[in-house]
Amino acid sequence: MEKEDDEFPLEGKDKIVDSNNRVKELKLFTATCSMDRYDVSIMIKKGPGITEDTYNLMKDFQHNTIIPHRNFYRDRDSNQGRLAIPDAGTSFKSWVGSSEGKDLLIDGNGNMSSLFKSMIIDICDAVEKSSAKGILIKKTLIGIIFTLQRKQLRGFFS
Incomplete structure (x- = not known):
């Protein structure tokens, strides 16, 4: 053929x-x-x-x-x-700081959206699976997410 x-x-x-x-x-x-x-x-x-x-x-x-x-x-x-x-297009940090990112991560009541919760679970899963293969992750995005949200949504994580 x-x-x-x-x-x-x-x-x-x-x-x-x-x-x-x-x-x-x-x-x-x-x-x-x-x-x-x-x-x-x-x-x-x-x-x-x-x-x-x-x-x-x-x-x-x-x-x-x-x-x-x-x-x-x-x-x-x-x-x-x-x-x-x-090609990632833009940084995750920039996306989280954008109105689109904020709207997708935090719901109208100021609570974490199901997408945000799912992202955190996925990051934890990646850390677990990589460490099982002997790969140590140097930096995760969880700190970036929390830092950005703390700065942008006053009182949300207080």
Whole structure:
């Protein structure tokens, strides 16, 4: 049977083009990942502490609250590690601070919405599942959520 041009899996190698444009409020840069004739917007995490070992540990760990690690490569000039992740668009912190985020996390009575409760449970589940695989999470968003909500909704967490 002959394979159609658009049929997966695609053959070839990813080509990542780093734009060096920093995303506001994130320590990430925009980029494009090209394979065959498909281009996908991605984000790049840069820094001296990014290692291939970390990528190899995380690339197969899937959880709905953890951003998947898509690719690892080294910068030609600095030889520093680069981690490719899906395009997030904006930071979670910015989203929570927006009117859309506030409306989805806090109901009209000032109580945590079912979405907010579900997000906290999902984050706890991610910590549990990652630690069972020997992966320690450096920072979670729970502190960010509570800090933002405390500042924005006076008296809610008092």
